[in-house]
Amino acid sequence: DQQVKQNSPSLSVQEGRISILNCDYTNSMFDYFLWYKKYPAEGPTFLISISSIKDKNEDGRFTVFLNKSAKHLSLHIVPSQPGDSAVYFCAASGSGGGADGLTFGKGTHLIIQP
Amino acid sequence: DVKVTQSSRYLVKRTGEKVFLECVQDMDHENMFWYRQDPGLGLRLIYFSYDVKMKEKGDIPEGYSVSREKKERFSLILESASTNQTSMYLCASSTNSGSQETQYFGPGTRLLVL
Numbered sequence: 001d002q003q004v005k006q007n008s009p010s011l012s013v014q015e016g017r018i019s020i021l022n023c024d025y026t027n028s029m030f031d032y033f034l035w036y037k038k039y040p041a042e043g044p045t046f047l048i049s050i051s052s053i054k055d056k057n058e059d060g061r062f063t064v065f066l067n068k069s070a071k072h073l074s075l076h077i078v079p080s081q082p083g084d085s086a087v088y089f090c091a092a093s094g095s096g097g098g099a100d101g102l103t104f105g106k107g108t109h110l111i112i113q114p
Numbered sequence: 115d116v117k118v119t120q121s122s123r124y125l126v127k128r129t130g131e132k133v134f135l136e137c138v139q140d141m142d143h144e145n146m147f148w149y150r151q152d153p154g155l156g157l158r159l160i161y162f163s164y165d166v167k168m169k170e171k172g173d174i175p176e177g178y179s180v181s182r183e184k185k186e187r188f189s190l191i192l193e194s195a196s197t198n199q200t201s202m203y204l205c206a207s208s209t210n211s212g213s214q215e216t217q218y219f220g221p222g223t224r225l226l227v228l
Contacts (some may be wrong), residue, residue, distance in 0.1 A: 009154075027208050028201070034216060043219035044157070087213050089156060093215070099171050101159035102217055 003027045004092050006105035014113050017021050019077040022089030026071065030092040032101065035064060035075045037088045047088075048075070077110075085112045117141070118220035119196045120205050126226045133192040135223050137205030145208045146179065146188035147217060148172075150201040157204065163188055 005024045013019045021035075031052040036044035050064045050073065051056040057064050063076045077084055087109050091102040120152045122137035139146065147162040149172075159172030161180040168182050168217055177199060188207075203223045208215040 004154075009161060032215075036219075041123075041222070041224065043206075043221045046163075050217060071164050091157075101149075101162045103155075103159075104157040106154060106156035 001031075002106075003030075004090055004103050005103040006090055006108050008108050009106070010109040010111065012111045012113055013078070013080050013081060016079045019075075019080045019084065019110055019112070021028075021075040021077075021090075021110065022070060023073045023075075023087050023105055024071055025073075025092050026101075027092070027094065029094040032093045033073050034091045034093075034102075036089045036091060038089060038107070042092070044089060044090075046093075080110075080112045082112050082114065085110060115144065118205055118207055118218055120203075120220040120223050122223050123221060124224050124226075126228065127192075127195050128228050129194075129196060131192075131195050131227075133195050133225070135187070135190040135192075135205075136185050136204055137188045137190070137207075137220055137222075138155075139188075139205075139218075140186065141207065141209070141218075143207035143209045143218075144185070145210065145215065145217075146182065147206040147208075148178075148188065148190045149204045149206065150174070151204055151222070152201050160190065170201040197227050200227045202224060219228065 034049040035047040038044040087107045090105040117140045148160045151155040163182040179191045205220040206217040208217045
């Protein structure tokens with residue numbers, strides 16, 4: 001049973017426009033959510049996170065929105081740049097200490113068109 | 115900056131061989147993790163450790179073991195490699211900070227089992 005779902009395997013966006021990547025989760029015990037970016041043949045790089053006590057977190061061009069009632073989060077990238085082309089993973093962790101592994105979605109491949 | 119290094123970027127092994135994947139982090143993190151990444155499946159947790167000599171099974175531990183003799187080093191062992199263990203292996207580390215942590219990943223080891 002997939003607890004973190006990214007339903008779009010790929011997304012194509014024109015350079016300069018907004019990219020919106022979506023993620024849904026089923027486990028109500030999750031209280032911390034992260035987005036990672038991954039280039040081919042490299043490890044994932046942490047991008048931005050949000051705690052369940054917030055509904056928005058912003059860092060430069062990246063904003064993550066959390067809708068707890070819908071168990072949905074999204075990552076907005078504005079404006080999109082060619083270097084943003086990568087696979088983006090949504091991840092979640094539960095309460096009870098910081099030692100547990102993260103639960104990842106399957107990823108969305110973002111392609112920024114020139 | 116957190117630095118997580120993995121001993122090899124690429125490995126080719128034969129079926130039945132014993133394989134060691136090494137991971138070292140330099141930030142004195144308590145927690146270390148091993149994931150594998152496969153196309154269409156995202157990242158899946160194999161094992162993790164929250165202290166020296168401690169280990170916990172993740173979602174897919176079968177066919178793997180781990181060793182954590184020192185805080186900075188976490189090894190993944192394939193006792194008898196099989197072709198279905200061909201994958202990208204990713205090591206991560208994190209520190210305890212309340213109930214939430216961000217994991218930092220190494221560059222990955224791409225393993226091919228023939």
